[in-house]
Amino acid sequence: MNATLFWCARINTWRGVATRHPQTRSALSTASAAHTTDSHYDRSRKHMNLALWITQALLAAIFATAGAVKLARPIDVLAQTLGEWVHAFPPVAVRLLGAAEVAAAIGLLVPAAVGIAPALTPAAAAGVIVVMIGATVVHVRHRESVKVPVTLIIAAAALFVFWGRLGPESL
Template sequence: MLIALWILNALLALAFLAAGAMKAIRPKEALAGAGMAWTEDFSSPSVKLIGAAEVVGAFGLILPLATGIAPILSPIAAAALTVVMIAAAVVHVRRGESAVPAIVLAGLSAVSTVLGLIVLS
């Protein structure tokens, strides 16, 4: 089970790190031009905050398990990312866009939460 948790968290961390860094670094207009039309509904600082939350969540999935320092923080990070992705799915559905990527990431983050709690208990 620990190996499954590591594999899942590594994949999730890569996805959230890439997506979050892009949102945190690129200007809002560049994101909108790249197909992220949802950014029109949010201020530039809000988009940066979402990106920062995803980057911090990515590190939260890996670092506590890797260092052994407060490993319970990994499932907490996964739960927080689940909430972020549920909110993203809601935004996409309200805009009439495809919410499939957000739903998949929310589901995988929820699985990571449960798996992390099982492994750490």
């Protein structure tokens, strides 16, 4: 089929003109199928991108809050709130963990939002995964098994962002 016949078929379809020519009908069905597939793909990409943004925002909120608490509150108050694991580490290490969590929150949102160094978003997600694996180990060692599922869920969400921003929805 030639290109002229294909475009005539498209123009007639847009105008609402029905055609009786078999080649034109074939061209119309092929063009419609391609358009349907493309729009479905675009919708899927939009949904994936939206899911990634929501996950990034939730992770950023969690980490900004947790980091700010570790930076602002006294160590003894943190031990009462977060658990006895706080006393197992030097106060400087707890403060550095808080700073790393705030940096992760910023890294999950800002590079992707402004489009500058977007590779930092999956890097921040990888950092969150590492922190959550460490948190899981610490909670298991201190017999705080109730907190383990939460850390694993957060790690899984960060893995989703890492995979999504490196692969199908890379920025």
